[in-house]
Amino acid sequence: MPLLDVNNISISFGGLAAVSGFSFHVEEGEIVSIIGPNGAGKTTVFNMLTGVYKPDAGSIKFDGVECNGLAPQEIVKLGIARTFQNIRLYKDMRVIENVIVGMHINQKYGFFDMLLRTKKFRTCEYESAKRAQQILEMVGLSQHTHDYAKNLPYGEQRKLEIARAIATSAKLLILDEPAAGMNTGESESLMHFIRTLKDKGFTILLIEHDMNVVMNISDRIYVLNYGKKIAEGLPEEIVSDPQVITAYLGVTKEGKDAAGD
Amino acid sequence: MKEKTMNLSNAFKSFLAFCDRWKAVIIPLLIAVAAILPQLGFSTYIIRLMCNILIYTSVGMALNLLVGYTGLVSLGNVAFFCIGAYTSAILTANCGWNFFATLPIVALTASLGGVMVGLPTLRLSGPFLSITALGFAEVIRLIAMNFMSLTNGPLGIRSIPRPNLFGLELNLFNKGFYYALLVLVLLITLFIYLLTNSKYGRALRAIKNDEIAAGLMGIRTGSYKVMAFVICSALSGIVGAFYASMIQYIEPNSFTQDNSILTLSVVVVGGMGTLRGPYLGAIILVLLPELLRGAEGLRFVIYGLALVLMMRFRPQGILGWKSPLPYKLPSPPRDAGKR
Numbered sequence A: 001m002p003l004l005d006v007n008n009i010s011i012s013f014g015g016l017a018a019v020s021g022f023s024f025h026v027e028e029g030e031i032v033s034i035i036g037p038n039g040a041g042k043t044t045v046f047n048m049l050t051g052v053y054k055p056d057a058g059s060i061k062f063d064g065v066e067c068n069g070l071a072p073q074e075i076v077k078l079g080i081a082r083t084f085q086n087i088r089l090y091k092d093m094r095v096i097e098n099v100i101v102g103m104h105i106n107q108k109y110g111f112f113d114m115l116l117r118t119k120k121f122r123t124c125e126y127e128s129a130k131r132a133q134q135i136l137e138m139v140g141l142s143q144h145t146h147d148y149a150k151n152l153p154y155g156e157q158r159k160l161e162i163a164r165a166i167a168t169s170a171k172l173l174i175l176d177e178p179a180a181g182m183n184t185g186e187s188e189s190l191m192h193f194i195r196t197l198k199d200k201g202f203t204i205l206l207i208e209h210d211m212n213v214v215m216n217i218s219d220r221i222y223v224l225n226y227g228k229k230i231a232e233g234l235p236e237e238i239v240s241d242p243q244v245i246t247a248y249l250g251v252t253k254e255g256k257d258a259a260g261d
Numbered sequence B: 001m002k003e004k005t006m007n008l009s010n011a012f013k014s015f016l017a018f019c020d021r022w023k024a025v026i027i028p029l030l031i032a033v034a035a036i037l038p039q040l041g042f043s044t045y046i047i048r049l050m051c052n053i054l055i056y057t058s059v060g061m062a063l064n065l066l067v068g069y070t071g072l073v074s075l076g077n078v079a080f081f082c083i084g085a086y087t088s089a090i091l092t093a094n095c096g097w098n099f100f101a102t103l104p105i106v107a108l109t110a111s112l113g114g115v116m117v118g119l120p121t122l123r124l125s126g127p128f129l130s131i132t133a134l135g136f137a138e139v140i141r142l143i144a145m146n147f148m149s150l151t152n153g154p155l156g157i158r159s160i161p162r163p164n165l166f167g168l169e170l171n172l173f174n175k176g177f178y179y180a181l182l183v184l185v186l187l188i189t190l191f192i193y194l195l196t197n198s199k200y201g202r203a204l205r206a207i208k209n210d211e212i213a214a215g216l217m218g219i220r221t222g223s224y225k226v227m228a229f230v231i232c233s234a235l236s237g238i239v240g241a242f243y244a245s246m247i248q249y250i251e252p253n254s255f256t257q258d259n260s261i262l263t264l265s266v267v268v269v270g271g272m273g274t275l276r277g278p279y280l281g282a283i284i285l286v287l288l289p290e291l292l293r294g295a296e297g298l299r300f301v302i303y304g305l306a307l308v309l310m311m312r313f314r315p316q317g318i319l320g321w322k323s324p325l326p327y328k329l330p331s332p333p334r335d336a337g338k339r
């Protein structure tokens, strides 16, 4: 049974069918990418997976549980955490606090533990901060632990988003264009980092524009265009798929300029 | 000119950093000063002013949780203040309850009001929420005005007794009332401190920063917003009860929108989302009108000017800032076995 099994999800905004009849699956331990021109509906798929939008039709099964219709909070608890294409950090909070917020669902103390500063409270807060430091170490942000999130350079902010998603203890990380705005060197190291995540047991679903990144790290790739799946397969199959070449690779430049995303 | 203001703001920043570093000394010192102050032979007029400062610090502290920490700008905080004042006044003046015994009931009735504003505003944001809260405050004032049998309508409630602690009446002459308020403000401050330095406070600040991202990290944003409303309203109600007992006579027009605006200004001027802000905000906003007594006509001009200058030069509030000191990591929990 795949970890994530999505069947025929569709959603439209007004008259626009943003995603129609899209099916895909992700096996445990895989890195799967969704690519496609700007406006193809990739982010919308992520929004449906995380409960931001409710699909008009179709089913989303994670770990055997139907997620369609669940609130975002419940979906995080099941084990799906995400990052955002347009960075959404808690800007006025410290870097380490951003990560600790990610642990919110696993901090189990109650109101009276908080008021009385019980052992349970102190242990939980201590363990959380310690784990946050480990996660920051892991993503390479430990020198920024005490900084405010808004003062981080752009690339580091993207890493902090990944750190925050990891902090939720999710099994499946879904990353929306994590390399956007990074230079070649930075995206190379990000690619390396995503691989290490896979080695640590995370399953990863990725949206990415940087073809270099996608072709190098993906186990499988799905291609979306105008909300419809036009191809799926191994990276080498995708690069040679004529439909993909015309629909996506051929128009990348113009598509990008026109959408201005 | 520009350089001068830069130097000034840098000097102020280092001053704040100094205060932060030495707070373990400065805070007890300030509390000691506040405790000794009323013993220096001031007139009752001055004692009353000091009590007013403590009242507005306390209620500012409560509203700060909502406005400063959670980012919900409520324009109708007087509603909860009013509910608290009436609940306590009716129970003490009409039913003969002890003041302190009324406080749990006060917290209950006021937080009921908090739920009533909090729930419908879950789907509202920004100015819509502010306006809804404002409308609610007006509804509460109209109820106080027209529910004759309970509130005595426009005639108000007279001879509200002072708090009585084991036979000792706490009033302005024996300064007992001042000390009661001092304990109140310190307890509220401690409570907000404990709350904000926990997952609860982090959740509230996450909501203020980015509500959608907060929800997607598993925070039940709706419940937390209602929680913030309930705590703010319960505390505001309790402060309102003290207020009624201080002025001893309340009527619906004791609770106009001016009160909400003043409380909000206390938070904004002092520094949103800080524990020290409401103290300074209340000192400034309670004392300013007294100092401007001679210039009645110019009072609002000066108020307006002060607020505009604030927004231009220190939008975060006078004491609002981001500490450059390292984040305080929690120390390991003490174990009986090892140290």
Ligand SMILES: Nc1ncnc2c1ncn2[C@@H]1O[C@H](COP(=O)(O)OP(=O)(O)O)[C@@H](O)[C@H]1O
Pocket (backbone or CB within 6 Å): A013, A016, A018, A036, A037, A038, A039, A040, A041, A042, A043, A044, A045, A261
């Ligand atoms: N909330 C929304 N309301 C209306 N249209 C939307 C909304 N979200 C996405 N869309 C539309 O759906 C289409 C797909 O958008 P998106 O998923 O962001 O594309 P991608 O991430 O592939 O670039 C776009 O045409 C976009 O304008």
Ligand SMILES: [Mg+2]
Pocket (backbone or CB within 6 Å): A042, A043, A044, A085
């Ligand atoms: Mg997108």
